[in-house]
Amino acid sequence: MRNKNEVILGTIPNKKIEISKESPYKFKYVSSVYNIKSIYLYIGDEDIKSKISINIYKDNEKNLVSIGKSEDINNKWIEVRFPIVLGIYNEDLIFEISYDDGKCNIYSDKNDNICMKIEYEDMDKVAAKELDKHVKELRTIYNSSGWRFLVRLYNVRDKILNFFRGIKKFIKLIYVIIKNINIANIRRAKEFIKDEGFKAFLRKAYGKLRGERLDYTYWLSNHLPTNSELEYQRSYKFQYEPKISILIPTYKTPKHLLIETLDSVINQTYSNWELCIVDGNSETPHVNEILDEYSSKYEKIKVKYLDENKGIDGNTQEAYYIATGDYIGLFDHDDLLEPNALYEVVKAINEDNTIDFIYTDEDKINEKSDYRFDPHFKQDFAPDTFRSYNYICHFSVFRKDLMDKIGGFRYGFNGSQDYDIILRATENAQNIHHIPKILYSWRVHSGSTAGNPKNKMYCYDSAKKAIDEQLKRMGIKGKTVDGKYIGTYEVEYEIIGNPKVSILIPTKDHVEDLNRTITSIFNKTSYKNYEIIVIENNSELEETFEYYKEIEEKYSNIKVVTWEKGFNYSAINNFGAKFASGEHILLLNNDVEVINEEWLTKMVSLSQREDVGCVGAKLYYPDDTIQHGGVIVGLGGAAAHAHRGFDKNDYGFFLRLGITQNLSAVTGACLLIKKSVFDEVNGLDETFEVAYNDVDFCLRVLMTGRVNVWTPYAELYHYESKSRGLEDTEEKQKRFMGEFNRFRERYADFLEKGDPYYSCNLTLAKEDFSYRF
Incomplete structure (x- = not known):
């Protein structure tokens, strides 16, 4: 004692x-x-x-x-x-x-x-x-009976209030549905149902209308600058006031949209700009009339008329030729800039004069300009996410000398000329900066890509060509194909050689779970160069050891090693890694089941890249809902899974459940990494016995300058209970809180700055990418 x-x-x-x-x-x-x-x-x-x-x-x-x-x-x-x-x-x-x-x-x-x-x-x-x-x-x-009565009374009150809130939300929802019923939307819905099916249409419609649009209207009212703030910006003098040249290629632009576009530039609170407009022989009188009127009224507006339409890429390049600014901004002929867009760009440049490429968040706006929706709160620069789709897009601003270095726009990428130039710019940029503010509104109408991705199918061929050319420039062997959804892409990286993968599976009893995992690996894995290292951890049942003997006799590439100390997830995997003979190590739980045959092929193709650290997979609960769509650091105070609880077929936030992307961390339930990198960071930190060891591991890998990647093309079931992780005993609570506090202390700076692969405009309270108010 x-x-x-x-x-x-x-x-x-x-x-x-x-x-x-x-x-x-x-x-x-x-x-x-x-x-x-x-x-x-x-x-x-x-x-x-x-x-x-x-x-x-x-x-x-x-x-x-x-x-x-x-x-x-x-x-x-x-x-x-x-x-x-x-x-x-x-x-x-x-x-x-x-x-x-x-x-x-x-x-x-x-x-x-x-x-x-x-x-x-x-x-x-x-x-x-x-x-x-x-x-x-x-x-x-x-x-007391009085207190218990009061609690019951409050419960009744809350139910009544929630009932009326539900009615109010339902009425608003009906309003949104009615507002969006038009010929263009009906046509798009018909085409979507034809391509994807009615169930997929219902899922998409529900995702669009379940409250995000209503919530966004409220979010905007709280985040747009006030009139007094805009007036302050107009009178503010920066130490450095660069000229920003905004390039607009026009071609048969509708009259009211062109006027609104031009006015959104004129109304900027930052004044040192020029507007470089090139018209691709529109042959519509109102375009010339409007451009002539504005250029005669405002000396900062330059207009050039072409004898032929050179396409969006050629027309934009012609606009670049007449630009004289220190920075170049790209602007579509029917979109809108927020009045503080250029102010925020120049503010960022003054705070860090090494920035040479800037992009902002954006939303969409309807043709009447009375309804804004679908805000895209973006990641900081993420190369794998960007190769999966052009999430950077609008509003993009380049330092002029960077643009000169890469040679401006190139012919042959019509419709994806911005994708191509941003790919080349980010390869050469020393400092890429993301402004997490909605500063650009992308116009949605019947003829736009924003309104219907099928309107310009040639864009996607141009995009795949642009990505393939980047791979060649960087010496990466691979080929770009269409992704899961229209407008997304998958890079199929060629696996160099035939690297061996050592699969580490810690286990204690639960033979049925372990057998399901091992059987699924052997039956459903097309990539064959692997070994399985089962790490025995204090099992008590005789049948467990009989099973070990059985699988070692049956499979030449399975070995069982014994960890004789108490349970410590980190220490057990570090111990198992000592027996690994592969060039890659796969941490794998004993309660998963492989779904698709190419899961390991896809993960190895990513893991082999020199710039990649950890690679994670898409995991489902047995009821076909998402268990793991990557890890967001900061959720719940420390870290939590992205999109957890979403339907297996959900698109996720801006298609994120269907694209290869960069994230700060992935779960250790299925994590692939090169053995050399595992050793470089000294494996898992054994002070994190149960919780946050995988997140800590990923963050230490991230700090080596590599990126971590999550892929939806590696799919497994994870039979972990949805309620698992709730610390229901004092002992577990104490241990969990100790590791929770240690994680928060170690990554205090990271948590304060926020996860670079998750927007500061999104909630940290839930895993559903809802807005932060």
């Missing part, structure tokens, strides 16, 4: 008392201390494998004070710890002692006093007495 402040009840053990969950032992005790921290019970030589519980009641068993669970066995004594119990001095208490699994014995002395020691904390007696008084008063209130 430790030398603590103690009250001793029984003396020499004399009589055994059998206890179980069904037959607890109860006795009364008048407390002589102000608080209780732990209770020690004498158990003699009992071999206790489960928990002893002690419930403390005041006066009767309806008035629960606290619950304690056993912790350490020390010299025939077992410790039952409590959250500090207050408000019990000089109170009639009832102690109820039970054993969670089966039966065991405790002891009493010859006078029938339980052999028990109560450990308490020393407190200033005056302060303890006052605190004790207030705790008792609160307990009296909480157990």
Whole structure:
């Protein structure tokens, strides 16, 4: 026993008392201390494998004070710890002692006093007495019939309020649906149903209308700059005020849209800009009339008319030729800039003069300009996400010397000329900066790509060509194909050589789960150069060891190694890695099941790249909902899974559930990494025994300058319970909170800045990418 402040009840053990969950032992005790921290019970030589519980009641068993669970066995004594119990001095208490699994014995002395020691904390007696008084008063209130009635009343009130809130939201939803019924949308819906099916249409419609658009209207009202803020910006003088040349290629632009586009530039709060407009022989009189009017009225507007339409790429390049600014901004002929767009760009440049490429967040706006929706709150620069689709898009601003270096726009990429030039710019840019503010509105109308991706199918061929050319420039072997959704792409990286993968599977008993995992690997994996290292961790069932013998005899590429210490996920995997002979290590849980044959091929093709660290997979719960879509650092205070609970076929936030992308971390339930990188960061940190070890590992890999990647093309079921991870015992809570706090302390700076692959405009309270208000 430790030398603590103690009250001793029984003396020499004399009589055994059998206890179980069904037959607890109860006795009364008048407390002589102000608080209780732990209770020690004498158990003699009992071999206790489960928990002893002690419930403390005041006066009767309806008035629960606290619950304690056993912790350490020390010299025939077992410790039952409590959250500090207050408000019990000089109170009639009832102690109820039970054993969670089966039966065991405790002891009493010859006078029938339980052999028990109560450990308490020393407190200033005056302060303890006052605190004790207030705790008792609160307990009296909480157990009163009046308080219980009030709680029930509040519950009824909340249900009524939620009912009316639901009606209000439903009415708004109907309004949005009616507002969006038009010929163009009906045509798009018809085409989508034809291509994807009615169920997919319902999922998409639900995702669009379940509240995001309504929420976004409210979000905008709270985040757009006020008139007074805009006036302040107009009078503000920056230390460095570069000229920004905005390039607009026009071609048969509708009159009202062209006027709104031009006005959105004229109304900028930052004044040192020029507008470089090139018309591709529109042959529509109103275009020339409007451009002539604006150029004669505003000397900062330059207009050039071409004798032929050179396409978006050629027309934009012609606009670039007449630009004289320090920075170049790309602007479509029917879109809108927020009045503070250029101000925010110049503000960023003044804060860091090394920035040479900038992009912002954007949303969409309807043809009447009275409805904004679909805000794209983007990641910071993420090369794999960008190769999957052009998420950067609008509003993009380049330093002029960067644009000169890459030679401006190229012919042959019509429709994806911005994709091509951003790919080349990001290869050469030293400092890429993302402004996480909605500064650009992309116009949606019947003829636009934003309104219907099928309007310009040639864009996607140009995009694949642009990505393929980047791969060639960077010496990466691979080919770009269409992705899961229109407008997305998958790079099929060529695997160099035939690298071996060492699959580490820690396990303890649960043979059925382990067998399902191993069987699925052998039956459903097209990539054949792998070995499986089963890490045995204190199994107790004979059938487990019989199974080990069976699989080692059956498969030449399976070996079982034994970890003889207690459970520590990090230490177990580090131990298993010592036996790995592969060039890549795959951390894999023993409760997963492979779904698609190319899962390991896809992961290896990513992991082999020099710039890639950890590679994660798409994991589903058995009910076909998302268990893991990558990890967002900061969710829930530390880290949590992206899109958890979404339907298996959901698109996710801006198609994120269907594209290869960069994330700060992925789950260790299925994580592939080069063995050399694993060794470089010294494996998993063994101070994180159960929680956050995989996230910590990924962040340390991220700090080496590599990127971590999540792919939807590696799919597995994860039979982890959805409720798993809820720390339902004091022991687990204490361990979890220790690792939670250690993680937050280690990554305080990272958490303060925010996950670069997740927007500061999105919530940290839920995993559904809803807006942060």
